[in-house]
Amino acid sequence: MAERVHLRRLAGTSWFPVAVGIATLVAVGALVEVLLLAGVMNRYMLPLPSDVLGAFRRVIMEENILSRTGDTAFEVLTAGFLVIVFGVPLGVLFHRFRILRMALEDWVAALAAAPIVLAFPLFLVLFGRGPKTVIIIAFVYGIPPILLKTLEGLSSTRGVLINVGRSLNMTPTQMFWKIMFPSAIPSIFTGIRLSWTFCLVTVVGVEFLVNLGGLGQLINDLAERYDLPGTYAGIAFVILLSVAFFIVLERIETWLQPER
Amino acid sequence: MAATGAIAARPRKRTWLDLESGPAPSRSAVLGVRIVFAIVVIAIWEAISASGLFFGDVVPSLVKILASMWRLLIQDAFWTNLQVTALEILVALGIGAAAGIACGIILGANGFLRKAYEPFMYYFSPTPRIILFPIMIMWFGIGVESKVALGALSSFFPIALSTSAGMALIDKVLIRVGRSFRASAWQMATKIYLPAMRVPVLTGIRLGFGLAMITVLLAETKLSNKGLGYLVMQFYQRFDMPTLYALLIVLFLIAGAGNALIGRFERASR
Structure with missing residues (x-):
């Protein structure tokens, strides 16, 4: 009960939803990385997110x-x-x-x-x-x-x-x-x-x-x-x-x- | 009364910035201005065309453009390519609308999800989407699929954002009625949410249509072997300027008609 109240309070803050949005983006990136490394997704269509981050510096x-x-x-x-x-x-x-x-x-x-x-x-x-x-x-x-x-x-x-x-x-x-x-x-x-x-x-x-x-x-x-x-x-x-x-x-x- | 007269403003010289612009102009006056404006534009165009300021057919005479338009419209190539482009736009809009409405309902129904994910959509929405075309080519190839995908992606954002905003306008009583009848999620979406927010959804679809159309056509100009965008580039490369002008005018008219048609639905649903 107390946890639920705490969660509701967090959801009401301005920073928590933004943090969840960013965390989701990071999680999706990590999932794509794993799927690409495991060969489930094609690396000729989608590069590794870590490679993309590395390419930022090069670009x-x-x-x-x-x-x-x-x-x-x-x-x-x-x-x-x-x-x-x-x-x-x-x-x-x-x-x-x-x-x-x-x-x-x-x-x-x-x-x-x-x-x-x-x-x-x-x-x-x-x-x-x-x-x-x-x-x-x-x-x-x-x-x-x-x-x-x-x-x-x-x-x-x-x-x-x-x-x-x-x-x-x-x-x-x-x-x-x-x-x-x-x-x-x-x-x-x-x-x-x-x-x-x-x-x-x-x-x-x-x-x-x-x-x-x-x-x-x-x-x-x-x-x-x-x-x-x-x-x-x-x-x-x-x-x-x-x-x-x-x-x-x-x-x-x-x-x-x-x-x- | 006398006091009012005493403090009345002194008559002053009118300047062009003066607020009072007299009684509303009559319809015939408005029509007159439109006709004069059109005549002036046509006269300027013809003068430039005849002046030889630009090389060859760069600014062709309007008569030449109209003749080219006639020749274009009786060509099979125009109608075949129109079919391809129309199909791409409609499929793109269909996919974008289905995904956008679904996403908009989910975000609009949950304040937390809305706050967490809507900013991404809101800020991503006006970015130059055509630059995503290389990714679409990598994913879907150089055929119609990549154009459809780019069009769908472009139309998705305004539709999702408009649907999500529309959810906020739904009368809470309607939602409570649906819940008290123990309506399922699907029933809530089709019987309560969508009928109650048809206007913002249609507004989103109208915006989405414009974006789907422009991105599909631009993608066709970049890399394709069919469609009206491809035809634009063909005329450009052949330096067939009168037909290029004619085709662009026809495209602007099609875009205007599509916009007006969806706009009419939008107004009728109010």
């Missing part, structure tokens, strides 16, 4: 990973900042001119759902085979979320705040910069998070598909060499890096949310 030391990460980061950040520079003003424009919003908002939403990245061969022909093309594809993919979220943020400014501004006889410019824009910042940042996530996924994806540039190309190279532990380690590295990127963006977003 980091020998595959120029710092410079590759730099290439990918440059492309993601360039596309990301371009998306902010163009997406936020476009959102403001859509908010200001209601007719523009009514006429084109659905089209922008359709653009967000369209598989634009599939047009990468077109972009290659139009802009050449280089980082510029990767940045342009990521930019096109990243624009809709930030535009729509800016629009949403400005449209959902609380009426009471607008009334306060009016009662203070603010000019429209003051109203925008002192009331509407600050109130829309959390929503705009949600748009930035979504757009930057799209940018990262697109940049790594296109690099992989056309064998160009940073981390995506690394995975392609390793896979083509049939370096099994290296491929798994490379993929794990990119996934861990992406997760770290999402966590940072999410933290900033939470920090910007108004306290309720």
Whole structure:
């Protein structure tokens, strides 16, 4: 009885479920290792998890990973900042001119759902085979979320705040910069998070598909060499890096949310 | 009244940032803006096409693209490859949805399991899944199986996360009713959970469909000998740009139609 109460108390803590999740991951890795060593699973399909861990060091030391990460980061950040520079003003424009919003908002939403990245061969022909093309594809993919979220943020400014501004006889410019824009910042940042996530996924994806540039190309190279532990380690590295990127963006977003 | 008049705001010069944008525009005005926008885009496109700024057919005239679209649509090759891709996407979505719903119900029904495993799914979900394609090739070969596997994996995460979140929205009374009738786990899933959370499940399936489609098509562009993604690369390698544009437009339309169809189901189930 006491054990059950203790377990229930543990389950209620924030760290215990996380520890169980990580322990499960380690246990699955250990089980796969045993099954591979016992010959139950095929080592030509799945390398030993211990080999994959060992390959991390090799991939980091020998595959120029710092410079590759730099290439990918440059492309993601360039596309990301371009998306902010163009997406936020476009959102403001859509908010200001209601007719523009009514006429084109659905089209922008359709653009967000369209598989634009599939047009990468077109972009290659139009802009050449280089980082510029990767940045342009990521930019096109990243624009809709930030535009729509800016629009949403400005449209959902609380009426009471607008009334306060009016009662203070603010000019429209003051109203925008002192009331509407600050109130829309959390929503705009949600748009930035979504757009930057799209940018990262697109940049790594296109690099992989056309064998160009940073981390995506690394995975392609390793896979083509049939370096099994290296491929798994490379993929794990990119996934861990992406997760770290999402966590940072999410933290900033939470920090910007108004306290309720 | 007089006091109100006294404190009324002074009339001021309107700027483009002004809040009041007048009465809601009429439908015909909205349609007009759409038509003007479309005409401007087409005019810019045709001007670039005629300007010779780009080499050869890189930016072909829209007439040429439409003619290519017609030729593409009457080709057997298009329909055969469409069948392959459609089959891959549907099987991938079927597997992803079945696994995602099952996993979502298990996680959603147990708060501890949800806290332990959902963060992994949540953070893994938006990572670039196409990079897992080499692993899928190692496991399932270069045929349709590896594309199906990658599509299933991509659609699994949004469906599982959406189902799990949907479980939290189920009215507790419904769950208690099921338990008081001593419903089995299967009966609870099919008679209580799934009907009560059809909307989030359908939302997950809509997101999963988009991801399954894009990953299957991208995987086909990377390594395959059939499917619409393969056809995209064929036109690219032959430098048949008008047909490449035509095929991409058709693909965007198919994607939009698929999304709209699932969206309609989603709305109808509300």
